[in-house]
Amino acid sequence: MTFLRILLPLIFLVSFTGLTVAQDTVGDTAVTAPGHQTLEDILARQRGEDVPFGAEVPLPQTGNGGPEAGQLGTLGGASDSELWREIRADASTAVVASNSGPAAKVLMQEGGMWWLDFRHGPLLNYGSLLLGATILLLAVFFLIRGRIKIEHGRAGVTIERFKWIERFGHWLIAGSFILLGLTGLIQLAGRKLLIPYVGHEAFASFAVVGKWVHNNVAWAFMLGLVMVFVMWIAHNLPDRTDINWLLKGGGIFGKGHPPAKKFNAGQKLIFWAVIVLGTSISVSGLSLLFPFEITMFGPTFAKLNDLGIPQLLGFGPIEASLTPQEEMQYAQLWHSIVSFVLMAVIIAHIYIGSVGMEGAFEAMGSGDVDLEWAREHHSIWADEVVSEQNKASGDKQPAE
Amino acid sequence: MKAFLMAVVALIVISAAANFALNNAGFSSAGMTSNSNVRLSD
Numbered sequence: 001m002t003f004l005r006i007l008l009p010l011i012f013l014v015s016f017t018g019l020t021v022a023q024d025t026v027g028d029t030a031v032t033a034p035g036h037q038t039l040e041d042i043l044a045r046q047r048g049e050d051v052p053f054g055a056e057v058p059l060p061q062t063g064n065g066g067p068e069a070g071q072l073g074t075l076g077g078a079s080d081s082e083l084w085r086e087i088r089a090d091a092s093t094a095v096v097a098s099n100s101g102p103a104a105k106v107l108m109q110e111g112g113m114w115w116l117d118f119r120h121g122p123l124l125n126y127g128s129l130l131l132g133a134t135i136l137l138l139a140v141f142f143l144i145r146g147r148i149k150i151e152h153g154r155a156g157v158t159i160e161r162f163k164w165i166e167r168f169g170h171w172l173i174a175g176s177f178i179l180l181g182l183t184g185l186i187q188l189a190g191r192k193l194l195i196p197y198v199g200h201e202a203f204a205s206f207a208v209v210g211k212w213v214h215n216n217v218a219w220a221f222m223l224g225l226v227m228v229f230v231m232w233i234a235h236n237l238p239d240r241t242d243i244n245w246l247l248k249g250g251g252i253f254g255k256g257h258p259p260a261k262k263f264n265a266g267q268k269l270i271f272w273a274v275i276v277l278g279t280s281i282s283v284s285g286l287s288l289l290f291p292f293e294i295t296m297f298g299p300t301f302a303k304l305n306d307l308g309i310p311q312l313l314g315f316g317p318i319e320a321s322l323t324p325q326e327e328m329q330y331a332q333l334w335h336s337i338v339s340f341v342l343m344a345v346i347i348a349h350i351y352i353g354s355v356g357m358e359g360a361f362e363a364m365g366s367g368d369v370d371l372e373w374a375r376e377h378h379s380i381w382a383d384e385v386v387s388e389q390n391k392a393s394g395d396k397q398p399a400e
Numbered sequence: 401m402k403a404f405l406m407a408v409v410a411l412i413v414i415s416a417a418a419n420f421a422l423n424n425a426g427f428s429s430a431g432m433t434s435n436s437n438v439r440l441s442d
Contacts, residue, residue, distance in 0.1 A: 164403050171407035179411075216415035216422075223414060224407075290427065365401060 048113075084108070102292040102324035115329040123333060124189055127340040134344040138351045148357040150373050151255065158368035159385050161262075166231050167364055173224025173274070176217045181343050183210035183217075188336055218285055225278045228271075235262045236271040241380065262381040270349050277342040284335040288328070297330040298322040 044051045087095060088108045097104040162170070186194065186206055195203045242265035244258050250266050251257035258264075263271065287294040301320035304310055310318050322330070353360050359373035374382035 167403035168407050168410070171404045172410055175404075175407055175411050212419070213415070216418045217411060219418040220411040220414040365404075367403070 106323070106325055109323075109325055111323070111326060112329065115333065118333065119188075119336075120192070123336055124192065127336065128189070130340050130344050131347065134347050138348060138356075142351075142356065145253065147355065148252070150358050150370065151376060152372055154359070154370045155372040155375075157371045158362075158366075159371055159374055159382065159389070160367055161363040161369045161374070162367045164367065165227075167367055169224055169227035169231055170364055172220055173228055173278075176221035176224060177278075177342075177346060179213055179217045180221055181339065181346075183214040184336070184339055186210040187214065215289060218282070218289070221278070222282050225275070225282065229275055232263070232271060236268045238265075238268065241265075242268060257376050257379070259379045260377065260381070262378060264378065266352075270345060273342065273345045277338050277345070280338050281335060281342065284331045284338070287331040288335060291328060292324050294331075295322075295327050296334075297327055 041051050088110060095105045095107055187210055190203055190207055190210075194206065198206070239261070241258075241260055245260055245265040248258040250264060283294070284296065287296055298320050301318040301322075305317040305320060310316065353364065359370050360377075362373075363369050371382065371386070374385070
């Protein structure tokens with residue numbers, strides 16, 4: 001019995017020693033394994049430094065199970081971190097998907113971090129700054145200049161400026177753009193700006209409704225865009241009067257207004273901004289609405305490289321071989337950036353068409369404008385309309 | 401303001417019609433990244 005009393009504790013102690021040695025052995029192997037990354041590597045990547053991934057570590061055969069000793073699951077004794085490192089390094093052998101859709105096998109994307117950072121940071125900050133600065137500048141302008149009055153007072157006679165269908169097209173694109181702008185801002189900035197105030201649940205409702213509105217009202221915007229383009233392109237082609245109008249600053253400061261046709265140079269700039277930026281927003285929006293169906297950026301970057309434009313600007317060729325998810329990321333950023341610019345333009349347009357100028361809103365309200373307003377702001381067009389009216393009324397006079 | 405009101409009505413009709421058409425067009429982002437072997441709902 002005495003012998004057993006000594007032997008059993010000894011066996012017990014020896015078994016622990018064996019286990020400790022086994023743990024040390026496993027630890028050492030993990031540290032010295034090819035391609036193993038250190039904690040410093042991980043921290044450096046989190047700081048945004050470009051630390052290349054090491055050599056691929058062959059994964060253990062899944063399905064066969066690990067060795068009985070130290071078995072922790074189907075991967076056996078292998079660490080999960082090795083698997084996730086493979087996935088992060090886009091080692092496609094590590095992922096099997098049941099469908100063949102674009103980006104179906106992408107579980108983690110190292111390249112998406114800059115997009116996420118840009119979306120949460122500079123895009124939101126500079127976009128908000130642009131809109132805020134536009135509103136501030138308009139407020140300062142209003143304080144300095146005040147409302148632009150009809151200098152010689154109303155004539156009391158009106159002429160038709162826009163037909164019903166023109167106003168319909170204008171309000172279709174205007175109404176849809178305001179809805180799209182608001183819902184787009186909710187989608188972009190809601191997490192940062194709304195959740196702290198309304199909470200997650202209320203924001204979830206905002207986001208769901210906003211997404212529905214954004215996706216479906218977009219079609220009304222595109223229809224309005226086509227209508228406006230077709231109806232007004234002929235009046236918005238540049239001509240000589242625009243140079244004079246621009247040189248005189250549109251008569252915004254001081255007395256008198258430079259002569260202009262139906263649309264002055266300022267309105268033409270807004271028209272082309274709406275057409276060009278609106279089309280760009282529509283195409284990038286369609287790309288987002290139909291994921292992976294429209295590739296805009298890879299071919300554009302390739303074209304720019306062929307033309308040597310990035311090289312001319314002192315940059316190297318732009319990476320034109322984009323993964324499907326990178327295409328979507330660029331489409332989202334472009335959609336937002338161009339939308340911010342167009343929102344700033346439209347805020348200025350709304351200002352001048354409402355509180356900024358007496359008599360301007362009537363053009364889109366009733367469609368008829370005061371003759372004196374028309375003579376001051378669109379003198380060439382007003383003269384044409386009056387002479388046509390005189391001619392028409394002369395034709396109606398019965399022959400004596 | 402009849403043009404404005406009609407534009408609002410048109411906007412609502414177009415949006416509802418677009419939603420209906422897209423839902424029945426057999427296209428969805430979920431469907432695009434799936435196939436018959438994947439159960440998306442139910």
